[in-house]
Amino acid sequence: MPYTETEVHGPNYLRPPPDIENDEERWEIEAIRNHQQRGRNSYQYKVLWKGYLITETTWESATCFENGGEEILQEYTNEPLKTRNPLAFPAFR
Numbered sequence: 001m002p003y004t005e006t007e008v009h010g011p012n013y014l015r016p017p018p019d020i021e022n023d024e025e026r027w028e029i030e031a032i033r034n035h036q037q038r039g040r041n042s043y044q045y046k047v048l049w050k051g052y053l054i055t056e057t058t059w060e061s062a063t064c065f066e067n068g069g070e071e072i073l074q075e076y077t078n079e080p081l082k083t084r085n086p087l088a089f090p091a092f093r
Contacts, residue, residue: 016051029069032076033057045073 018025028050035045036059044059065073 026068029065029072032072035076045076 016027018027020026029047030050030052031048033046033048035043038044038061042061044061045064046057047060047064048054048057062073
């Protein structure tokens with residue numbers, strides 16, 4: 001029998017709502033898990049969002065870190081390559 005959501009039970013996993021700043025929705029970044037180069041001078045970063053499942057990580061451009069995320073991006077880029085764990089989530093690379 002397949003799973004059926006009911007009003008009594010409700011959803012299995014509630015995603016946290018975004019913060020609203022200047023009429024824009026904003027989500028909090030928990031960690032950067034990986035990066036990849038896109039083009040000559042462009043990078044994308046695999047972002048784990050705070051309060052979301054690991055299966056919901058997304059690839060985001062560096063502009064995602066403007067207005068509040070610069071610190072976490074700086075921490076990630078300053079971390080030595082040998083201490084990063086690119087195989088932490090091999091199924092989601």
